Amino acid sequence: MNIIIVEDELKTAQSLERAILALKPASTITGRYQSVERTVKALTEGTMPDLIFMDIQLADGRCFEIFQQVKVTCPVVFCTAYDEYTLEAFKSNGWIIY
Amino acid sequence: MNEKRPSGLKISPAMIWISSILLGLLSSVPQLASRHFNAAEAAVNAAITAAFALLMWYFNIYVLGRRSHQPRRQSISYRHLLGSLLFGLVVMFILAYIQQLILSHIDFGPTMLMVEVRGILINLVFYMFLYLLQQNHENQHVNMELERIRTDHLSAQYELLKQQVNPHFLFNSLNTLKAMVESGEQEAVPFIIKLSNFYRYTLESRKLDLIHVREEMEILSAYLFLQKARFEDGLMFHNELPPAVMETLLPPFTLQLLVENCIKHNVVSLEKPLHIRLYEDGGKIVVENHVQRKSGEEDSLGVGLENISMRYSHLSGGEVEVLNGQQLFQIKLPLIYEHHHR
Numbered sequence: 001m002n003i004i005i006v007e008d009e010l011k012t013a014q015s016l017e018r019a020i021l022a023l024k025p026a027s028t029i030t031g032r033y034q035s036v037e038r039t040v041k042a043l044t045e046g047t048m049p050d051l052i053f054m055d056i057q058l059a060d061g062r063c064f065e066i067f068q069q070v071k072v073t074c075p076v077v078f079c080t081a082y083d084e085y086t087l088e089a090f091k092s093n094g095w096i097i098y
Numbered sequence: 099m100n101e102k103r104p105s106g107l108k109i110s111p112a113m114i115w116i117s118s119i120l121l122g123l124l125s126s127v128p129q130l131a132s133r134h135f136n137a138a139e140a141a142v143n144a145a146i147t148a149a150f151a152l153l154m155w156y157f158n159i160y161v162l163g164r165r166s167h168q169p170r171r172q173s174i175s176y177r178h179l180l181g182s183l184l185f186g187l188v189v190m191f192i193l194a195y196i197q198q199l200i201l202s203h204i205d206f207g208p209t210m211l212m213v214e215v216r217g218i219l220i221n222l223v224f225y226m227f228l229y230l231l232q233q234n235h236e237n238q239h240v241n242m243e244l245e246r247i248r249t250d251h252l253s254a255q256y257e258l259l260k261q262q263v264n265p266h267f268l269f270n271s272l273n274t275l276k277a278m279v280e281s282g283e284q285e286a287v288p289f290i291i292k293l294s295n296f297y298r299y300t301l302e303s304r305k306l307d308l309i310h311v312r313e314e315m316e317i318l319s320a321y322l323f324l325q326k327a328r329f330e331d332g333l334m335f336h337n338e339l340p341p342a343v344m345e346t347l348l349p350p351f352t353l354q355l356l357v358e359n360c361i362k363h364n365v366v367s368l369e370k371p372l373h374i375r376l377y378e379d380g381g382k383i384v385v386e387n388h389v390q391r392k393s394g395e396e397d398s399l400g401v402g403l404e405n406i407s408m409r410y411s412h413l414s415g416g417e418v419e420v421l422n423g424q425q426l427f428q429i430k431l432p433l434i435y436e437h438h439h440r
Contacts, residue, residue, distance in 0.1 A: 010330055
């Protein structure tokens with residue numbers, strides 16, 4: 001399973017990666033991105049992963065901008081500490097974990 | 099305190115007219131009691147006194163009103179008082195002359211003397227009364243100004259405090275710390291120490307108006323350490339302040355707040371590192387960063403910056419310059435030297 005992590009906090013991304021690999025050692029983290037810009041670039045140029053873990057607040061804006069620029073066909077798990085984005089996240093077809 | 103000057107005294111015309119006429123009537127009371135009472139004489143006398151009182155009212159209001167536009171003075175102005183008295187003497191002389199024309203039978207010399215003395219008394223009373231009123235007026239104004247400054251200062255301190263105990267910052271720091279502990283990083287312990295240091299500085303310098311730049315740099319470096327742990331090479335800080343500047347003063351947490359602002363409003367990532375430069379230029383401390391604004395950020399300079407300007411203008415009278423350019427964002431803080439302080 002190919003997984004992308006979109007998270008502006010480097011340490012959070014690392015610990016998320018460790019958690020995923022511990023639970024599913026067979027999966028591969030194919031990319032870690034901090035910004036909307038880089039994620040859009042990776043998704044348009046590369047192949048669509050099987051799953052994306054995504055923080056809401058990114059280095060250069062909010063993750064919802066990604067969906068306006070790129071058609072995401074795989075499931076997305078939103079990771080956030082703020083529940084104010086719930087609705088918007090559901091509109092973008094995501095699961096939310098706190 | 100070069101703002102609005104007191105707008106001058108407002109004394110109602112009714113009060114001026116009634117008091118003048120009353121004074122006129124009062125001055126003719128001794129004549130009522132005298133043996134050879136002459137109604138015409140008393141009337142002329144009353145009219146002259148009333149006319150004099152009216153004239154002096156307006157003259158003194160005019161003179162004192164003009165005075166209030168000059169720099170504030172503590173003592174009574176004897177020059178103005180003498181001027182007013184002289185003017186009163188001349189006016190009274192003319193009025194006495196008119197009285198003489200109307201009532202040609204009375205003795206000019208003694209009457210004039212009596213009338214002049216009365217004039218001086220009326221004049222003195224008016225002048226003192228107006229002077230006291232004006233002084234009171236100005237005092238009130240000064241007190242209001244003081245009160246306003248005090249409130250501004252308090253609200254600035256309150257804002258600062260709110261920002262310092264910013265739960266967002268604590269939350270982010272704890273998040274970083276959790277990740278560090280998880281991965282067994284050696285840096286976790288120094289991180290905790292820096293975090294506790296940062297909050298200790300908050301407690302220590304909360305009550306101070308000014309601290310040395312050198313002390314501020316300690317606060318800033320603790321803060322930067324915490325943020326570097328979070329952003330790694332996404333955040334680059336360049337301190338180019340010369341040693342002499344370290345001995346100047348600034349309000350506590352100024353630089354920390356400015357750096358925090360830079361981080362808040364700009365993209366900070368490994369692909370696009372944010373460079374913040376601190377240097378001295380023409381007697382000012384400059385905090386500068388390349389603008390790489392986050393999308394969805396409204397173009398606001400925020401309460402934080404307003405707060406800093408407010409503290410600077412209260413503590414040193416200096417202006418904080420903000421240069422919000424396309425490429426560079428600069429804040430220039432005037433240097434405050436120790437001997438200027440208190």
